[in-house]
Amino acid sequence: MIEFKNVSKVYPGDIKAIDDVSITVEHGEFVVLLGPSGCGKTTLLRMVNQLEELTEGEIAVEGNNIQELNKFEMRRNIGYVIQSNGLFPNMTIEDNVMVVPSMLGWTKEEKAERFAYLMNLIGMPPEQYGESFPHELSGGQQQRIGVARALAADPPVMLMDEPFGALDPIIRSRIQEEFLEIQRSLKKTILFVSHDIDEAIKLADKIVLLKDGKVQQFDKPAELLNQPANEFVAEFVGEDSVLKSLSLYTVKDLLEGAPPTEGAAPDASDAIFEETASLRSVLSALLTPSQKNVWLKNNEGRIFGPVSAAQIESFVHRMTVTA
Ligand SMILES: Nc1ncnc2c1ncn2[C@@H]1O[C@H](COP(=O)(O)OP(=O)(O)O)[C@@H](O)[C@H]1O
Ligand SMILES: [Mg+2]
Structure with a gap:
């Protein structure tokens, strides 16, 4: 101390x-x-x-x-x-x-x-x-x-x-x-x-x-x-404090709070993020033009998605206004 x-x-x-x-x-x-x-x-x-x-x-x-x-x-x-x-x-x-x-x-x-x-x-x-x-x-x-x-x-x-x-x-x-x-x-x-x-x-x-x-x-x-x-x-x-707030939350938080639907097997060129990844890294992937779909994987190996930027934004918005 x-x-x-x-x-x-x-x-x-x-x-x-x-x-x-x-x-x-x-x-x-x-x-x-x-x-x-x-x-x-x-x-x-x-x-x-x-x-x-x-x-x-x-x-x-x-x-x-x-x-x-x-x-x-x-x-x-x-x-x-x-x-x-x-x-x-x-x-x-x-x-x-x-x-x-x-x-x-x-x-x-x-x-x-x-x-x-x-x-x-x-x-x-x-x-x-x-x-x-x-x-x-x-x-x-x-x-x-x-x-x-x-x-x-x-x-x-x-x-x-x-x-x-x-x-x-x-x-x-x-x-x-x-x-x-x-x-x-x-x-x-x-x-x-x-x-x-x-x-x-x-x-x-x-x-x-x-x-x-x-x-x-x-x-x-x-x-x-x-x-x-x-x-x-x-x-x-x-100005972009919502964007910065993204670093505070992980895929796990999103899956617990507002999970996307459980999905089909992703394409080889898709990105899959594990529970520990920050939502900021997920959003960056979504905003990369070459990226196809982005999926989330929980610790049991179940796949959710594809996730959209809007889903992430509304989750973080909800977290920050209720915090
Ligand atoms: N040894 C020193 N003698 C006189 N002024 C100092 C000395 N060290 C730092 N300062 C002044 O004290 C202020 C705080 O400096 P500092 O603690 O190094 O700031 P920071 O690490 O946030 O950049 C500054 O105005 C700096 O110029
Ligand atoms: Mg210093």
Whole structure:
């Protein structure tokens, strides 16, 4: 758990980067700090692990006021991932990932076991990558290693500052999904910085939307889209909030809420989406000119469809007005 109580930060030159922020990130919650460049996201994040000092207020991590904790002790309980992954270029991947456990004096066996676990978690076989150096890996692989390193000593809290921001859109999207999958089983308390509303909607349990260091709205993604607290929020989430809401719902939701009729066997050139696919991806397929029919498949293997864009739109509309 991370608690911010009336936190402010003034940089030299009277720059008020954070202005009276009070929010709580509950245990196991994934919270995204969202907002335009310069709104104070990085500053707020860096105050948690004392890379920046607070000017006013209080921050508590796992119930302990950070100012009463030893900085170095404290950082071991917080995983930190940044955009420029911060890997040490002259150290092997294994040594990079195991930096904190090494500092903590883990035995060789403990470290080897943990390293293998983490590498399998991020989908990079330990025997294949352990002896590699960072420059031998792709950007996406380096970011995965950054995540593995942050998880190494199993910290309850993770701070992530645009960790996937430097990756190209396709790789980024894949890593976001992998990371969500990991989070579903690990249930870390995560504070994650992004300036990208789509990324925030996809990942967050809750979003903190900031402007000029002030919280504009702290809410679930659906609430931000459907009930923006003010003009700024409405403008930031954009005109096409119904389209964005599509990312919040899956094929499973549609099949439970407003199932299309059970259909015949699809043609070889048709698309079939499984229960876990987002309705946004289904709609994109429907809007692709070359696409023939789009079908939905439930976990029992039953096929429904063909589904129409209008069906999806009316489902999402119904969900958002009744939410
Ligand atoms: N070390 C610093 N010294 C002075 N001003 C800073 C410093 N770091 C950030 N700022 C200012 O604080 C504000 C918030 O910056 P930052 O937290 O980096 O925003 P974001 O991460 O949302 O882009 C900006 O106006 C920025 O110029
Ligand atoms: Mg920043």
